Amino acid sequence: MTLTRSWVTSANSAKTPFPLNNLPYGVFSINDGARRLGVAIGDQILDVVQTADQLPVDQGVLTDPRGWNGLMDLGSDSWSSFRAALVTLLKDGATEHPDALVPQAGAQMHMPFAVSEYTDFYAGKHHATNVGTMFRGAENALPPNWLHIPIGYNGRASSVVVSGTDIQRPWGQLKGPNEDTPRWGPSQRFDIELEMGAIVGHPSNGPISVDQADANIFGYVLLNDWSARDIQAWEYQPLGPFQAKATATSISPWIVTKEALDPFRCATPAREKDLLPHLRDTGPMLYDVALSVSLNGETIAHTNYNEMYYSAAQQLAHHTTSGCPMRVGDLLGSGTISGPEKENRGSLLELSWGGKEPMTLASGATRSFIEDGDTLALHGAAKGDGYQIGFGDCTGTLLPAAKDPFAQ
Numbered sequence: 001m002t003l004t005r006s007w008v009t010s011a012n013s014a015k016t017p018f019p020l021n022n023l024p025y026g027v028f029s030i031n032d033g034a035r036r037l038g039v040a041i042g043d044q045i046l047d048v049v050q051t052a053d054q055l056p057v058d059q060g061v062l063t064d065p066r067g068w069n070g071l072m073d074l075g076s077d078s079w080s081s082f083r084a085a086l087v088t089l090l091k092d093g094a095t096e097h098p099d100a101l102v103p104q105a106g107a108q109m110h111m112p113f114a115v116s117e118y119t120d121f122y123a124g125k126h127h128a129t130n131v132g133t134m135f136r137g138a139e140n141a142l143p144p145n146w147l148h149i150p151i152g153y154n155g156r157a158s159s160v161v162v163s164g165t166d167i168q169r170p171w172g173q174l175k176g177p178n179e180d181t182p183r184w185g186p187s188q189r190f191d192i193e194l195e196m197g198a199i200v201g202h203p204s205n206g207p208i209s210v211d212q213a214d215a216n217i218f219g220y221v222l223l224n225d226w227s228a229r230d231i232q233a234w235e236y237q238p239l240g241p242f243q244a245k246a247t248a249t250s251i252s253p254w255i256v257t258k259e260a261l262d263p264f265r266c267a268t269p270a271r272e273k274d275l276l277p278h279l280r281d282t283g284p285m286l287y288d289v290a291l292s293v294s295l296n297g298e299t300i301a302h303t304n305y306n307e308m309y310y311s312a313a314q315q316l317a318h319h320t321t322s323g324c325p326m327r328v329g330d331l332l333g334s335g336t337i338s339g340p341e342k343e344n345r346g347s348l349l350e351l352s353w354g355g356k357e358p359m360t361l362a363s364g365a366t367r368s369f370i371e372d373g374d375t376l377a378l379h380g381a382a383k384g385d386g387y388q389i390g391f392g393d394c395t396g397t398l399l400p401a402a403k404d405p406f407a408q
Helices: 048-054 069-073 076-090 125-136 210-216 229-235 258-264 312-320
Strands: 025-029 036-041 044-047 101-103 108-110 118-121 152-154 160-162 171-175 182-186 194-200 217-225 249-251 290-295 298-304 331-333 375-383 388-390 394-399
Touching: 036 048, 044 048, 044 076, 048 076, 069 076, 076 258, 118 312, 171 229, 194 290, 194 312, 210 217, 210 312, 217 258, 217 312, 217 331, 217 375, 217 394, 249 394, 258 375, 258 388, 312 331
Parallel strands: 118 331, 160 249
Antiparallel strands: 025 036, 025 108, 036 044, 044 101, 118 152, 171 182, 194 217, 194 331, 217 249, 290 298, 290 375, 375 388, 375 394
C-alpha cells in the first residue's frame, strides 16, 4: 500500500506519523480545557464534533466523557464504517473543513479511553531468556510452561496514565543485607519496559478462539510498564509482581486502529514446541512495527514488535480460557519487546545486565537504571511505501521520591 493523499497538506509527508492511512484516535484539550475526541491527521487534529453530520455515529459517541469507548461499544462494523467516513472526509479532493482542525502543537493530550482492566504479559522470548539467564542461569532461563502459554499477571487499571505524565520514584520494601530481612526506602533500580498495548473493543463471556480474539481487538498503543526492580526482587516469589508494577503504566496518546495496521501483519517467530490447538497460529497476527527507546533524547535501544513470541490475539484467547469475561476497554500489555542483540533490549535491566554492565551515554554519563530527572520515551512506527503509521511518543519523566509517607 502507498500513501493516500489528503487535503491536509502536512499529512502527505513521508515523515509524518499521521498520514491519511493512519487516522488514530485521541482525546485532547486546548485553551478552554474542555476534553474533545479527535483524530490525528498530519500535524493537525480533526475535532470530530465539528464534522459530526458527516460521520455515521450518534452525537453521544463523539462526546463520550470516557473517550473512544463509545465507538468501541458499537462493534466492528461501526469501527470500519466510521473510519471509512473519516477517509472520505479527509481525502484529497473532498470538501475542506479547516475550521474543524486544531494544531497538535497547541493541544494537551489526555487518556484516549477509559481502561476497564489491565493485564500485562511476559511474552517476549528474548526478554524472558535474558531475565531468566540473569537470575537462574542459561540452562533454566525459561520455565517449562513458557513455550506453551503466554504468561501474564493482572495489573492496576488505576495506574495507567497518558504519555507526558510525570512519574514519581516509589517507596517500597527492599531486600536488606540479610536475605530474610527487608528495609524500607525509595526504589534505587527503577526501570522501563518497552511494550505494545492491545485494546479490547468487543466483550466476551467465555472462551474464544484466536481468530475471534483478533477480531475483538480495537487498536494498539505504545506501552511503558514502569518497574521497580528492587521492590520486585523482594516481593515476586511466589505469586509474581505486585507493588513493583503498580506505580504507573504509560501509554501513547493515540489509538492506532487494527485496520490501519493490517498492511503490516506478519507471522510470529518459529515455534520451538507445538502449541495446543486452541492457541495455534491461524495466520499472521503480529505486526511489523519498528520500536525504539530514548533516554533524555538519546536512542539507547531499538527493536520490532515482530519479535514477540505470542500475538495479542493469542494472549487474549488464552485470557478467556477459564471463562474470564473480557470487557470493552480492557488493556493487554504485550510484555517487554527485546531482540537478539544487546542494542535490541527493551529494558534497562537487560541493557545494563542487572547493573553489572552500565551503559555509557553520548554525554559520558553512565546509567544502570533511571535517575531522577531522566525522561524516557518509547517510539514506534510501521513503515510503508512513502508513509508511516505512528503512535505518538510515549514519554515520562522520573521525579524524585516524595518524603517518606510513614515518617513520624
